[in-house]
Amino acid sequence: MASHHASESSSSASGITEGADALRELVQAGLPRAIAELSTLVRIPSVSWDGFDHGHVVASAEKVAELARETGVFDEVEIIQVPIAETGRLGLPAVLARRAARNGRPTVLLYAHHDVQPEGDEGHWDSKPFEPTLRGDRLYGRGTADDKAGVVTHLAAIRALTSALGAEPELGIVLFVEGEEEFLSRSLPTILERHHQQLAADTIIVADSGNWDLETPALTVGLRGAVAFNLRISTLSHAVHSGQYGGAVPDAMLAAIELLATLWKKDGSVAVKGLTAHVAETPEYDEAKLRDETGLLDGAEPIGSGDILSRSWYQPSITVTGIDAPSVKNASNTLVPSVRVRISGRVAPGQDAREFYEKLEAHLLEHAPFGAQLSIEDLDLGEAFLVDTSGWAAADALDTMHEAWGVPPVSMGSGGSIPFIADLVSRYPAAQILITGVEDPDARAHSPNESLHLPTLQRAILSEALLLARMNSRSL
Structure with missing residues (x-):
């Protein structure tokens, strides 16, 4: 396996892809159509989380299938929906074309997902989250970057390739567009089992990551894993008057604050014993760049220790992403009997996600204050991953990125997680994995005002079209 440190690639665009000029012109000519298709998809609020209308996810799948059929490339296009192994409940629809x-x-498998995160508080958006809005060279809306742009990248690259060839490609192409990646791909194991032969490929391109900046492409070579669960902290069987009993019995909020505070050291790094880090070099990245990319407020300080990028790429982290407790509006003078929080952990490459969870669970039980009762539910695990970049596919991808962008690409880690990649590798151990994408540091995926930089979309489409052209000329 190749080394996994993040660095500038040594690629120098060693070869020019046959038909590159024609592909460049076709991608540029096809960009308005790609943007229009992306806008159509963004208007469908395909949130895959429980509690949202999954009819929108069905509508999104139907639209993706329609767009796939319109390419005229695939022998078959189908919408698949299978049960979730753990619950038996039917998962959300994916599109499979081959x-x-x-x-x-x-044969290349092109992966993206058509489901999206919830919009959150619409008041934090500068425009409606599901109405694509162009401001400058960025298209705003939920899913513009993560990951409906990935869907459009694949479709546009295929169209450019077939137009350049003037005939059907000889390359085998599988398009797999998942419908519940944002809800932890719960039905994916069943999909991989039932559709194993249809999904089989020599190379898998996962268009769900990002680039170094607006001018520099990247191949993602490392991903953290994920551990997420709901934790309930209880101290009372029912609420009681805070004036009458406050100071004598512990309320759940007090216990929750005390317990959660034990998860981190004073510098903000994790304090849970047994959570490991991965050691690898990272590119130069200073605090000023961190502040610019994240909006860190004046006076607020970064957390953790070590190189800044190692903290988010290769070290474990724990975040409380939600709290169920009385709102300020509904606050009464009572001691809260129970509080529920959502814990999200990120697992450094090299550590098993189950082991991470067990260490975290043991820490919580050991540090529960005032005899508080703890219960855990809705556990989800996803493995970390390091990409093997030693094969021909990675070399070609780095070359074609350089060719499309005009600058050498960077091989970088990612603090985010794409847990299903470990499942893909387990099912298809001989397949070469390439993690690409259209996001940039200001894309704000998962956040209000998510957006896509349209020049980046064009270069991403061209990179993939050039790569598909090389594959179409390659004999195994």
Whole structure:
């Protein structure tokens, strides 16, 4: 396996892809259509979380399937929906399209997802979250970057390739657009089992990551894993008057604050014993860049220790992402009997997600204050991953990124998680994995005012089209 440190690639665009000029012109000419298709998808609020109308996810899948059929490339296009193994409940719809390889050419699996995160508080958006809005060279809206742009990148690259060839490609192409990636891909194991042969490929391109900046492309070579669960902290069987009993019995909020504070050291790094870090070099990245990219307020200080990028790429982290407790508006003078919080942990490459969870669970039980009772539910685990970049696919990808962007690409880690990649590798151990994407540091995926930089979209489409063209000329 190749080294996994983040660094500038040594790629120097060693070869020019055959038909590159034609592809460049076709991608540019096809960009308005790609943006229009993206806008159509963004208008469908396909939130996959429980509690949201999943009819929108169905509508989104139907639209993606329609767009896939319109390419005229695939032998078959279907919408698949399978049960979640743990619960038996039906998962959310994915789109699977396939064309067989001809004349000994490789097969490539193009992955993206059409489901999105909830919009959150609409008051924090500068425009409606599900109404794509162009401001400058950025298109704003939920899913513009994560990951409906990935869907559009694949479709536009396929169209450019077939137009340049003037005939059907000999390359085998599988398009797999998942419908519940934002809700932890719960039905994916069943999909991989039931559709194993249809999804089989020599190379898998996962278009769900980002780039170094607006001018520099990146191949993602490291991902943290994920551990998430709901933790309930209880101290009373019912609420009681805070004046009458305050100071004598502990309320759940007091216990929750005391318990959660034990998860971190004074510098904000994790304090849970047994959570490990991965050691790897990272590019130069200073505090000023961190402040610029994150909006860190004046006077607020970064947390953790070590190189800044190592903290988010290669070290474990724990975040409380939600709290169920009385709102300020509904606050009464009572001691709260129970509080529920959502814990989100990120697992450094090299540590098993189950082990991470067990260490965290043991810490919580050991440090529960005032005899508070704890219960955990809705546990989700996703493994960390390090990409093997030693094969021909990674070399070609780095070359074509350089060719499309005009600057050498960076191989970088990611603080985010794409847990299903470990499942793909387990099912298809011989497949070469490439993690690409269209996001940039200001894309704000998952956050209000998510957006897509349209020049980046064009370069991402061209990079993939050039890569598909090389694959179409490759014999296995």
